[in-house]
Amino acid sequence: MTFTDVKTYFEANGAQLADLSWYDLYRLSPAEVRAVSTSLQTFQRGEGTGGDHLMALATKWSEPDYAAAMQLFIQEEEGHAAMLGQFMDQQGIPRLETHWLHEVFRSLGRPLGLEHMVRVILTAEVVAAVYYRALRQATLSGLLRQICHRILHDEEMHLAFHCLAIQRWGRDRGRLSTWLWQQFYRGLMAGTALVVYAASHRTFRAGGYGLGRFSHTIAAEYARLEQMQQANGAVVQRIVPQPPCAAQAPLFLFSNFVSQSTFK
Numbered sequence: 001m002t003f004t005d006v007k008t009y010f011e012a013n014g015a016q017l018a019d020l021s022w023y024d025l026y027r028l029s030p031a032e033v034r035a036v037s038t039s040l041q042t043f044q045r046g047e048g049t050g051g052d053h054l055m056a057l058a059t060k061w062s063e064p065d066y067a068a069a070m071q072l073f074i075q076e077e078e079g080h081a082a083m084l085g086q087f088m089d090q091q092g093i094p095r096l097e098t099h100w101l102h103e104v105f106r107s108l109g110r111p112l113g114l115e116h117m118v119r120v121i122l123t124a125e126v127v128a129a130v131y132y133r134a135l136r137q138a139t140l141s142g143l144l145r146q147i148c149h150r151i152l153h154d155e156e157m158h159l160a161f162h163c164l165a166i167q168r169w170g171r172d173r174g175r176l177s178t179w180l181w182q183q184f185y186r187g188l189m190a191g192t193a194l195v196v197y198a199a200s201h202r203t204f205r206a207g208g209y210g211l212g213r214f215s216h217t218i219a220a221e222y223a224r225l226e227q228m229q230q231a232n233g234a235v236v237q238r239i240v241p242q243p244p245c246a247a248q249a250p251l252f253l254f255s256n257f258v259s260q261s262t263f264k
């Protein structure tokens with residue numbers, strides 16, 4: 001995989017309209033609102049993080065098509081924020097202007113240059129990938145489940161894109177330096193995961209992710225990404241499986257029946 005491949009993929013992926021059931025009549029139940037509204041506000045704000053600083057750093061790296069791919073990556077993240085925001089508007093869940101987690105990530109990512117910023121973003125993306133799986137299981141809203149599925153699909157290439165860049169940067173680094181940075185970012189991953197879990201535990205629990213399952217899933221996912229970052233690691237994009245069948249989510253199908261849509 002090259003950055004040109006990533007750019008081409010993002011162009012094609014962005015050209016496909018997210019054909020979501022915006023006319024779905026399903027209203028979140030009070031229990032669902034309690035379970036998902038706070039985390040939705042947090043993640044919607046985080047997805048919309050401005051990419052100006054990231055773009056400025058990316059354009060300085062003279063790797064063919066890296067900056068172009070980064071621009072498209074940022075656009076996809078802004079698209080995620082827009083989708084979540086529109087859903088929140090429909091459900092009467094207020095959008096946040098700012099959030100302390102968002103500010104923490106902004107300040108963590110800035111001081112050490114492009115590689116560090118990408119690694120901090122990757123850390124957030126790993127947690128987000130588990131969050132959207134949990135959110136998808138925590139609601140019977142067909143529309144929200146579609147949004148989660150769409151984001152999970154997009155995130156797979158985001159992870160591959162960042163791992164490809166980290167793999168390139170690691171080529172010229174010595175073993176000790178590589179090991180030390182690896183420990184640092186593992187620590188950052190663990191700390192980030194615990195903080196986000198604490199802030200959004202209602203959604204994780206409602207989606208079947210107790211702290212044990214959550215921690216195990218994060219560790220497995222991070223180990224997979226570390227493999228991709230190795231000098232000879234294969235950078236691959238997984239296929240996101242379709243959501244559960246009718247027997248597991250009858251009301252979800254009912255809400256889809258109302259909206260006369262199919263799950264993408």
Ligand SMILES: [Fe+2]
Binds near residue numbers: 076077080128151155
């Ligand atoms: Fe995203």
Ligand SMILES: [Fe+2]
Binds near residue numbers: 155
């Ligand atoms: Fe992402």
